[in-house]
Structures are given as structure tokens and as C-alpha cells.
Amino acid sequence: MARYDSLLDACGGTPLVGLPRLSPTVPEGAPPVRLWAKLEDRNPTGSIKDRAALFMVRAAEAAGRLRPGDTILEPTSGNTGISLAMVAKLRGYRLVCVMPENVSTERVQMLRMYGAEIIFSTAAGGSNQAVATAKQISAEHPDWVMLYQYGNEANARAHYETTGPELLHDLPTLTHFVAGLGTTGTLMGTGRYLREKVDGIQVVAAEPRYGELVYGLRNIDEGYVPELYDATVLSRRFSVGTRDAVLRTRQLVEVEGIFAGFSTGAILHAALAVAHEAVRDGRRADVAFVVCDGGWKYLSTGAYGGTLADAEDALDGQLWA
Amino acid sequence: MAIEVRIPTILRSYTGGAKVVEGAGDTLGDLLTDLDSRHAGLKARLVTDAGVLHRFVNVYVNDEDVRFLGALDAKLNDGDSITILPAVAGGAFGFAAAAAIAQHSAAARAARGAAVAAR
Numbered sequence: 001m002a003r004y005d006s007l008l009d010a011c012g013g014t015p016l017v018g019l020p021r022l023s024p025t026v027p028e029g030a031p032p033v034r035l036w037a038k039l040e041d042r043n044p045t046g047s048i049k050d051r052a053a054l055f056m057v058r059a060a061e062a063a064g065r066l067r068p069g070d071t072i073l074e075p076t077s078g079n080t081g082i083s084l085a086m087v088a089k090l091r092g093y094r095l096v097c098v099m100p101e102n103v104s105t106e107r108v109q110m111l112r113m114y115g116a117e118i119i120f121s122t123a124a125g126g127s128n129q130a131v132a133t134a135k136q137i138s139a140e141h142p143d144w145v146m147l148y149q150y151g152n153e154a155n156a157r158a159h160y161e162t163t164g165p166e167l168l169h170d171l172p173t174l175t176h177f178v179a180g181l182g183t184t185g186t187l188m189g190t191g192r193y194l195r196e197k198v199d200g201i202q203v204v205a206a207e208p209r210y211g212e213l214v215y216g217l218r219n220i221d222e223g224y225v226p227e228l229y230d231a232t233v234l235s236r237r238f239s240v241g242t243r244d245a246v247l248r249t250r251q252l253v254e255v256e257g258i259f260a261g262f263s264t265g266a267i268l269h270a271a272l273a274v275a276h277e278a279v280r281d282g283r284r285a286d287v288a289f290v291v292c293d294g295g296w297k298y299l300s301t302g303a304y305g306g307t308l309a310d311a312e313d314a315l316d317g318q319l320w321a
Numbered sequence: 322m323a324i325e326v327r328i329p330t331i332l333r334s335y336t337g338g339a340k341v342v343e344g345a346g347d348t349l350g351d352l353l354t355d356l357d358s359r360h361a362g363l364k365a366r367l368v369t370d371a372g373v374l375h376r377f378v379n380v381y382v383n384d385e386d387v388r389f390l391g392a393l394d395a396k397l398n399d400g401d402s403i404t405i406l407p408a409v410a411g412g413a414f415g416f417a418a419a420a421a422i423a424q425h426s427a428a429a430r431a432a433r434g435a436a437v438a439a440r
Contacts, residue, residue, distance in 0.1 A: 209404070209406070220378060221377065223376070223378070224377070224409055225376065225377070225408050231388060234389065236385060237386035237388070239379070239381045239384050239386065240384065
């Protein structure tokens with residue numbers, strides 16, 4: 001289908017493409033092991049977050065939490081903010097994003113272009129300060145609505161109702177699903193759907209392992225696990241370092257022509273690991289993984305060129321996924 | 322050959338500031354006991370009184386989450402590489418941010434509920 005009534009109706013339904021060059025070669029007579037990429041960068045604002053943003057807004061509307069003209073407040077500078085800005089614009093809401101003043105100019109320009117208002121918090125305070133500022137603003141405006149993607153069941157449901165069925169429809173022989181672990185919405189929703197429908201399905205998480213600065217909490221008890229996370233949905237969980245994520249991101253564009261962001265590189269790294277295990281064990285495998293977004297928003301990091309060590313340095317201390 | 326263990330910044334007070342330490346053991350539990358003999362107090366930060374991994378601690382064996390490999394009973398081999406990390410939420414905003422929003426959302430819901438009730 002290629003015609004839709006509006007941009008919102010064009011959310012999802014993304015292509016699943018085979019990766020014949022990156023799929024491992026199997027010995028003569030052995031069952032095939034194939035990699036498939038779900039191109040979520042083909043969503044309206046260019047990332048998988050469009051699905052969650054649309055579902056979270058629709059759920060809030062259905063519950064009477066959002067009414068025409070209302071204001072959505074979200075402390076975010078990432079893909080979710082961009083998706084929410086687009087949905088808010090088309091559904092008639094105002095979006096206020098709170099973000100540290102040192103986020104990349106692409107993010108700020110993109111959010112403003114979509115009509116979001118931005119309130120900056122101090123760079124020195126990082127994301128914690130952005131949240132503190134958002135809380136303060138929210139206290140002054142109790143009628144403003146925060147959707148909170150880490151605990152919003154509509155985030156996972158978006159993938160249970162769309163991503164999962166799309167994958168199974170396009171690839172009934174699917175044996176592995178590999179995606180990134182952030183809010184956990186993609187893996188929880190898609191994983192639950194596939195577990196209900198596919199015997200022996202392997203649901204595999206790829207979690208970005210950032211530079212040390214990102215883990216600079218004072219105490220283990222300050223740690224955090226998103227409310228949406230349910231470990232029983234997963235079969236395995238890989239931690240992927242910056243170097244491997246950059247290496248695979250570059251390989252994906254060089255070998256298969258897919259220009260993706262670094263979180264996709266981390267996911268591909270885990271997908272290749274399970275694909276090579278299947279080859280070693282002589283098992284058939286159709287491994288589908290998520291391409292979360294395109295590489296455009298990350299070009300200014302400089303991590304697409306130069307040596308891997310340079311790229312690792314460029315991304316050190318950044319939340320690159 | 323021994324097992325290499327990467328220590329996160331917040332736990333380096335137990336290792337004299339060392340980022341990487343070495344240990345031995347057939348299982349993760351054994352390894353942590355061995356480490357604790359030289360870095361007293363480390364194990365208690367990772368394992369609860371109930372004998373399970375702390376909710377906000379993630380341990381990876383060769384980059385794979387040990388909770389899916391048998392947790393403290395996970396088998397180890399010489400030459401394995403272990404990474405210990407605090408649990409944080411990925412995405413554009415970090416762990417503390419997400420936790421703060423969670424608290425806030427609960428408070429906001431309660432406040433809205435009270436406002437509706439007062440009408």
C-alpha cells in the first residue's frame with residue numbers, strides 16, 4: 001500500500017529487507033542462516049519512535065487525559081521528542097520539550113521545525129537538571145501532560161499491535177528477533193507478540209554500553225530499570241560497546257548500503273552473534289533486527305569517518321543510542 | 322589464566338581504584354566470593370542478603386547478561402571477561418532522569434485525581 005489519508009496513517013508498515021552480503025555463509029548442504037533488517041527509519045519522522053509516540057498520544061486521548069489544545073510536556077532531546085512533536089502538531093497539541101542547552105543543533109532545529117517549544121536547562125546539570133526543570137514547570141502547570149515513555153504501556157502495545165504482526169506477516173519463518181533495549185518498549189511489545197505466535201522464537205536484546213561518564217551515579221541504589229521491562233520476555237541480552245557499535249554501523253552502510261544510527265550498529269552486532277552461533281550449530285535461522293533510525297542526526301559526531309579509535313573517542317561520554 | 326573483571330567507577334573504592342581486577346571461580350558466585358577475599362565488601366554491593374544479584378546491578382560474561390545464563394550459578398571459564406555495570410535506562414535521557422519522571426508522573430496523577438475529586 002502506498003497511499004494514505006495523512007502522514008499519521010503512514011506510520012509503520014516499514015520494509016523488511018534481506019542482507020545477502022552480511023548474512024554468514026554456511027557450509028555446503030547446511031540449512032540457510034539469513035539476516036533481515038526492518039527499516040524503521042522509513043517512518044514519518046525517521047525513527048521507530050513514531051510508533052510509540054502515536055500510540056501514547058492516542059491512548060491519552062482515549063483515556064480523556066488529552067483534549068484538543070492541551071499541552072504535552074516532555075523532558076527529551078531524542079527521537080521520541082521529534083516523534084511527539086510531529087504527532088502533537090497534526091493532532092492539535094502544543095509540545096514543550098525540556099532539554100540541556102548543550103544538545104546538538106540538529107536536534108534543536110528539528111524540534112523547532114516541527115513546532116515544538118524548547119525550554120533549556122543548564123548544560124552543567126545534564127539530563128537530571130532537565131528533568132528537575134520539567135518537574136518545576138509541571139508544578140506550575142498541573143494541566144500539562146507528561147506521557148513518560150519508560151512506563152507507558154501504550155509504548156509496548158504499539159509494537160505488540162504493529163511491529164510484531166508486520167514481522168510475522170513478512171517473514172513467517174522468523175527464528176530470532178533482535179532489537180535495542182532502551183525504554184524496552186520495542187522488545188516487550190514485539191517479543192510478547194512473537195512468543196505467542198512462533199514456537200521457539202528467540203527474543204534478543206542489544207543494550208548499548210556507553211563510556212564511563214554516562215554511568216556516573218553516586219550509588220548503585222540510584223540505578224534504574226524501566227517499569228515496562230519484564231525479563232521473562234527476553235531470551236538473551238547482549239551489552240555492546242561503542243567500538244563494536246561503530247564498526248557494525250559502518251559495515252552496514254559499506255556492505256549493504258543501509259545508512260543507520262549507532263544504536264542500529266549495536267543491534268546488528270548482537271544479530272551477527274546469534275547468526276554465527278546458528279551456523280556453528282548447523283541450525284536454520286532467519287534473524288530479523290531493527291534499524292532504529294538513519295545516520296543523519298549523528299553525522300556531526302564525526303564517528304562515521306576516521307579510525308575506530310577516533311570514533312570511539314568522539315562518542316565517549318555521549319548517549320549514542 | 323584468570324578471569325578478568327571490569328569494575329564500574331562507583332565500585333572502585335573497593336578495588337583501590339583499579340578498573341580491572343582478576344579472579345577465579347567455576348561460577349559467577351564463586352568468582353565474587355574469590356574477589357571479596359581481596360576486595361572486602363564488594364560482594365555485598367552486588368548480591369543481596371537473599372542471595373540474588375542486586376536489582377540495579379548488571380553483570381555480563383563476554384558481553385552477555387548473566388541473568389540469562391544462570392545468574393550466580395552461571396558457569397565461567399578461564400579467559401572469560403566479566404563486566405559489572407549499574408543498571409541504567411538507555412535512550413536520549415538517562416537512568417536518574419527516567420526515575421525522576423516516574424516519581425513525578427505518579428505525583429501528577431495523584432494531584433489530578435485530587436483536583437477532580439475536589440470539583
